[in-house]
Every structure is written in C-alpha cells, then in structure tokens.
Amino acid sequence: MRGRCTVAELPESRHAAKVLATIFDIQRFSLHDGPGIRTTLFFKGCTLACIWCQNPESLAFRPELTYYAERCIGTGACVEVCPQGAISTVRAARVDWALCTNCGLCADVCDSEALRLTGRTWDVDTLLVECLRDAAFYRSSGGGVTLSGGEAVMQHRFLAAFLPHLKAVGVHVLLQTAGEYPWHALALLQPWLDHVYYDLKCGLSQTHLALTGRDGQRILDNLGRLVASGTPLTVRMPVVPGHNTAPEEIAAIAEHLHKCGLTDIVLLRYNALWEAKLPRLAHPPAAQELAHDAALFSAVGEAFARHGIRARAAEEEHDNDKGGR
C-alpha cells in the first residue's frame, strides 16, 4: 500500500455516493481470504444456488429477516411493531415467514439482536471509511480488501464506483467469484482487481445444473476470457463428498483447465458449519449431512495429478479453507 488513506482526501467519491451496495457481512482482520490481514466484504445475492453453499443467507439479493432463537430474551417488543402480524409470542416459532415482508421494523427494536435484517445498504463513502479503518494493517501485512459473497460481481455498478477509490490509496483488491454472469460485468471491474479466486464447482454440465441450478458453460467461457486478459488468478474447487468427486468430474475440470492453459487448482475442504444457520432462515435449503473426507480429498488431488494438474489444499497457503462460499 502507499499514499493517503482517508475518504476526506478522495473528493471524487462524493459523485458516486448515491450508488448503493447490499452487503450482508463485513469481516475485519480476516486471515483466510487472501494474503495478509484483510477486510472481507460479503455482497448479498448470488446467481447460483449451490446445495452446499456456506452462506445460504446470501442467496437472495434483497435484505432478509433472520431469527436467532437462542438470543431471544422474550421482551415481546417485536410483536408490537410488526405491521403484518407476523410475529407470535412463541419464542421457538417467533416469525410467520409467509407473512413477513422483510421490512426490518422488528429488528430495529430487538436489543438482543435475535431478529436481524441480513443485508444492509452501503454507499461508496461509508464503505470506504469502513475499509480504510484497517489500512495500517493492510500495509504492514501485505493485506487488503476481499470482495466475496454471494456473487460480488453482480453488484458491478457499485464496485465500478467504489474500487477506483480503494486503488487510489494503494489497497490490494482480491475478488472471490463463481463466474456466473455476463462477461461485461467482470470486464468492467478488471482494471482494479489485483487477483481473482475463481471457483469451479463441477466438471460435467448436467452435474453442475443439478447441484447449482446452472449448467456452468458461462462460467467456463468467462474463465477463458479472464485467463486471456492476463488478470492474476487462482482456480479453486470445493471438494463436496459424493457430489463433485467422481473421476469423470475431475477429468472434465482438468480438461477445461488445460484448454485455458492452466496447470494448477486449489482444493477447498468441505465444511458443514453452514447447516447451523438453517433454523434462522425464512427459506432454508435442505441440509446435506456431509462431512469432510480426508481420504477422498487426497484421492481427488491424486486424480488431478494423473490428468496433469497440480492440486494443493487451500490451507497450504492463504486461500479460504471454508469449503467454498
């Protein structure tokens, strides 16, 4: 990093202040989302619906109410303010999700944060201030800001206004993406990206369609374009036992990598912690009841090696080891 690090010294940001992003989490001091100490921004909304998604609360683009029953202290303040009559006095079944409109009024009066609106809008200036709070740590550790989600690229108009200001003060920017969007969205952001973590989910299109809701062809097309553009990137794959680990899946991914002139892949261990989030959600996806399988994980790496692709585990470096977003 170099240069100044305060928004007051970035006058152009005023012009972009009306462009808004929806972000559902900001993790400061992250050590697993790229090099050094980082601030990771989790943008809300995704174009895929992976059945193992680590952040199921990220899938919808709009802010959504979530309910943490274990935090409820039973004041009943929420019952009074709900205009839909969607909240009951029964703690274990507090919200009638069919009636809830995600207005957030109940979350505003919930002091214990049992009711929360997941997803908050940010303007360019406010998010810059938030990110630059840790500029000294980025500088001393070789860190920066990571764009994650959900699918951050779907908020490309905001990012096209936001990223130039981060880069103006020398902040390293890393994008984590799944690649399912029109190419022009990523092309717009390329000038400000220092590195891209590009996640491939499955090798075969029918598997991709069944597990993510899309056949994956556009993801492969965009990967080819990204490689051709020269943007530094790391291809990653979550190893989801029994879903994307068959020999023909590995062979297909290896073939795609070779077509792009790539010879490396980072493997992400499966992590089942996301299932703890399901009771909090209005529309929870199905639990998968899978677990990381060390032997299978090694076998996937060996299978890639037989196809001429060097595979390494995420925890061997600074890549996210949470099993895919």
Ligand code: SF4
């Ligand atoms: S795992 Fe990533 S790409 Fe898949 S649905 Fe979740 S956020 Fe989207």
Ligand code: SF4
């Ligand atoms: S977010 Fe839903 S439950 Fe809460 S006040 Fe609004 S409608 Fe009622």
